[in-house]
Amino acid sequence: MDFNFSDDQEQLRDAVRKWVDKGYDFERRRKAVEAGGFDRSAWNELAELGLAGLYISETDGGMGMGPVEGMVVMEELGRGMVLEPLSQALIAGGVLSGYAPDALKAEWLPRIAAGDALVVLASQERRARYRLDVCDAKASRSGAGWSLTATKNVVPVGDQADAFIVPAMANGAIALFLVARGAAGVSTRGYGTQDGGRAADLSLRDTPASLITTDGLAALELAVDIGIAATCAEAVGVMDKTVELTAEYLNTRKQFGVPIGSFQALRHRAADMKMQLELARSMSYYASLKLNAPADERRRAMARTKVQLGHSMRFVGQQSVQLHGGIGVTDEYIGSHYFKKLTQLEMSFGDTMYHLGEVSARMQDTAGVFA
Amino acid sequence: MDLAFTPEELAFRDEIRAWVKDNLPADISHKVHNALRLTRDDMQRWGKILGKKGWLGYGWPKEFGGPGWTAVQKHLFEEECALAGAPRIVPFGPVMVAPVIMAFGTPAQQQRFLPGIASGEVWWSQGYSEPGSGSDLASVKTRAERQGDHYLVNGQKTWTTLGQYGEWIFCLVRTSTEGKPQTGISFLLIDMKSPGVTVRPIRLLDGECEVNEVFFDNVKVPVENLIGEENKGWTYAKHLLSHERTNIADVNRAKRELERLKRIARTEGLWDDMRFRDQIALLEVDIVALEMLVLRVLSAEKSGKNSLDIAGLLKIRGSEIQQRYSELMMLAAGPYSLPLIHEAMEAGWQGDFPGGVWANAPLASTYFNMRKTTIYGGSNEVQRNIVAQVVLG
Numbered sequence: 001m002d003f004n005f006s007d008d009q010e011q012l013r014d015a016v017r018k019w020v021d022k023g024y025d026f027e028r029r030r031k032a033v034e035a036g037g038f039d040r041s042a043w044n045e046l047a048e049l050g051l052a053g054l055y056i057s058e059t060d061g062g063m064g065m066g067p068v069e070g071m072v073v074m075e076e077l078g079r080g081m082v083l084e085p086l087s088q089a090l091i092a093g094g095v096l097s098g099y100a101p102d103a104l105k106a107e108w109l110p111r112i113a114a115g116d117a118l119v120v121l122a123s124q125e126r127r128a129r130y131r132l133d134v135c136d137a138k139a140s141r142s143g144a145g146w147s148l149t150a151t152k153n154v155v156p157v158g159d160q161a162d163a164f165i166v167p168a169m170a171n172g173a174i175a176l177f178l179v180a181r182g183a184a185g186v187s188t189r190g191y192g193t194q195d196g197g198r199a200a201d202l203s204l205r206d207t208p209a210s211l212i213t214t215d216g217l218a219a220l221e222l223a224v225d226i227g228i229a230a231t232c233a234e235a236v237g238v239m240d241k242t243v244e245l246t247a248e249y250l251n252t253r254k255q256f257g258v259p260i261g262s263f264q265a266l267r268h269r270a271a272d273m274k275m276q277l278e279l280a281r282s283m284s285y286y287a288s289l290k291l292n293a294p295a296d297e298r299r300r301a302m303a304r305t306k307v308q309l310g311h312s313m314r315f316v317g318q319q320s321v322q323l324h325g326g327i328g329v330t331d332e333y334i335g336s337h338y339f340k341k342l343t344q345l346e347m348s349f350g351d352t353m354y355h356l357g358e359v360s361a362r363m364q365d366t367a368g369v370f371a
Numbered sequence: 372m373d374l375a376f377t378p379e380e381l382a383f384r385d386e387i388r389a390w391v392k393d394n395l396p397a398d399i400s401h402k403v404h405n406a407l408r409l410t411r412d413d414m415q416r417w418g419k420i421l422g423k424k425g426w427l428g429y430g431w432p433k434e435f436g437g438p439g440w441t442a443v444q445k446h447l448f449e450e451e452c453a454l455a456g457a458p459r460i461v462p463f464g465p466v467m468v469a470p471v472i473m474a475f476g477t478p479a480q481q482q483r484f485l486p487g488i489a490s491g492e493v494w495w496s497q498g499y500s501e502p503g504s505g506s507d508l509a510s511v512k513t514r515a516e517r518q519g520d521h522y523l524v525n526g527q528k529t530w531t532t533l534g535q536y537g538e539w540i541f542c543l544v545r546t547s548t549e550g551k552p553q554t555g556i557s558f559l560l561i562d563m564k565s566p567g568v569t570v571r572p573i574r575l576l577d578g579e580c581e582v583n584e585v586f587f588d589n590v591k592v593p594v595e596n597l598i599g600e601e602n603k604g605w606t607y608a609k610h611l612l613s614h615e616r617t618n619i620a621d622v623n624r625a626k627r628e629l630e631r632l633k634r635i636a637r638t639e640g641l642w643d644d645m646r647f648r649d650q651i652a653l654l655e656v657d658i659v660a661l662e663m664l665v666l667r668v669l670s671a672e673k674s675g676k677n678s679l680d681i682a683g684l685l686k687i688r689g690s691e692i693q694q695r696y697s698e699l700m701m702l703a704a705g706p707y708s709l710p711l712i713h714e715a716m717e718a719g720w721q722g723d724f725p726g727g728v729w730a731n732a733p734l735a736s737t738y739f740n741m742r743k744t745t746i747y748g749g750s751n752e753v754q755r756n757i758v759a760q761v762v763l764g
Binding site: 001002003004005006009068243247250251261264267268270271272273274275278279282283285286288289290304307308356357359360363365366367368369370 | 374626630645649656657658661669670673674676681688754756759764
């Protein structure tokens with residue numbers, strides 16, 4: 001039981017923080033938002049740092065690192081509200097490494113690690129909401145391969161991605177496929193998202209696809225769990241900055257002749273924000289340290305974590321706006337962007353109510369960090 | 372980073388688990404598991420069993436006869452005791468005053484007082500709060516006037532937990548009114564059998580007498596019962612508060628009580644009621660998050676790092692969780708938590724509790740009793756002031 005980071009992990013953190021501080025300031029981010037919510041050159045810079053290949057083995061051109069490194073990186077990206085969805089590279093790296101046939105791995109993993117291929121999870125369907133076992137996409141045999149017909153919504157940077165990981169029904173069960181954006185029958189409709197980022201609806205019509213695995217539900221669950229751990233770490237980074245910013249504001253803004261941070265009503269709110277931040281950080285550690293656990297244990301841990309993070313994100317985000325007063329609801333001020341980011345993260349990979357249902361369904365007689 | 376305990380820590384846990392299983396009297400754990408009334412004898416019997424093994428002072432260093440355990444070992448010991456249904460160690464002697472005597476007492480005081488604390492023979496009480504001194508503890512007024520070889524003590528303490536059983540009491544007393552309130556306080560050990568000491572129980576909202584008023588009327592206390600220097604008592608009291616920071620969260624007891632809540636929900640037919648079950652699920656998340664917070668503090672202590680900015684959160688969250696599980700237990704029994712039958716809270720009661728489930732008898736009383744947790748030990752509002760100080764400066 002040890003929550004200290006190794007020297008290597010601290011160095012990784014420093015490297016990412018340096019890039020965020022120097023290379024990804026609020027102005028650059030704002031320009032990226034105005035340009036549509038995705039900056040391929042920023043993506044390439046992340047890849048140059050090796051981050052796109054974090055979960056890809058060194059033989060496949062990656063860094064061969066684990067969940068704790070993933071957490072460290074995502075926290076730092078959260079601090080800068082980086083729009084480019086590194087969590088998608090972690091998902092693609094983790095799922096393809098774990099489930100794809102060798103030929104598919106050889107074709108895609110080195111390109112993902114290099115940043116040349118941006119591969120994203122395209123799983124969201126209207127009828128399923130957050131459920132993973134509900135899928136209307138259809139896969140059918142087509143010669144030696146497969147062909148897919150599907151509609152997926154809110155696919156991260158869907159119109160800029162190079163390929164999609166797509167769950168679809170094959171012979172009555174969910175299987176996972178890889179679809180190249182250039183394949184026949186692929187169409188996308190891109191749009192901005194509330195956090196300043198980008199997503200797209202994806203339509204596949206008899207589109208040729210490569211099978212990743214017929215054990216699709218298990219693979220999809222892993223994909224989502226990697227996403228949850230990454231999202232929670234990212235959220236901790238965002239909340240760290242939010243609490244810092246709010247404390248600074250309380251100590252400088254004056255009303256009635258004194259800093260408003262001298263008022264006990266506001267001081268207690270700041271204490272409550274700190275509470276929610278530290279509970280969230282604790283659970284983010286928990287999620288990352290459980291990411292390699294057996295599926296049952298892993299799923300329960302992710303659900304618990306997402307419930308805590310959901311509460312924390314909502315509280316910290318809303319209270320930060322409230323404590324800032326009028327300035328907190330302006331677009332010009334960075335605080336409102338933290339709030340929107342936190343709101344979007346709460347609804348990524350299952351929201352608080354959905355995961356509370358998961359915790360509830362998975363409850364056993366005993367419970368704790370180790371059960 | 373690693374969530375798992377080391378093999379040595381796990382072996383230690385197994386050793387504790389086996390020992391507790393063999394040595395914790397079943398009649399006592401039955402009471403604890405069902406929140407039935409514990410007597411003085413129950414508490415002292417378990418204390419003496421631990422004392423004989425050398426574990427009542429489980430936080431003590433080896434030089435004073437303790438086991439010299441690490442922060443993690445102490446946590447594992449607390450966890451095994453809690454999950455097995457052991458009563459909480461009455462903390463006033465072994466957890467509170469003993470570390471002060473070790474740090475600031477004379478060798479003579481250490482030899483005189485520590486053995487009785489370690490064995491569980493002597494029952495200690497805490498004399499901090501006064502009618503006019505709650506959260507503002509530095510305002511204590513109980514006076515101790517030096518008169519030759521003794522102090523003459525006059526005043527009143529209150530909220531003295533289990534003081535009706537107390538044989539000795541450690542008190543914050545005013546020895547000077549000069550300067551800041553904190554600078555005129557001394558730390559005095561008082562024999563409760565001394566002439567002039569009167570203990571009067573206070574009946575609380577749950578009908579029990581868990582706390583007391585203690586009156587001091589011209590009580591003579593020998594000067595050799597003064598700890599450290601006169602007027603330095605506030606420093607010693609703060610030292611006391613800095614001890615056992617994780618223990619205050621009581622997360623291990625919360626884990627045990629969560630299991631009990633689930634049993635009650637099953638008995639009351641609520642396990643499959645989604646609306647109620649979700650409330651249990653929320654509590655489960657809260658408890659896991661608190662446990663992670665506790666483990667983070669332990670990890671920091673293990674590696675000698677300062678964990679102050681999160682340790683302050685433990686009391687707030689832990690006490691809120693204690694209140695929540697007691698509330699949910701009461702709500703689970705619903706109307707069957709309402710009958711007030713004092714005898715039904717005694718182990719072995721043979722009567723017929725309304726609805727037929729005797730385990731429902733103490734639920735409402737426990738709920739009422741638990742309102743104390745956000746008030747004592749520095750109210751949660753005072754705790755928030757402290758946390759805010761960390762965040763805002």
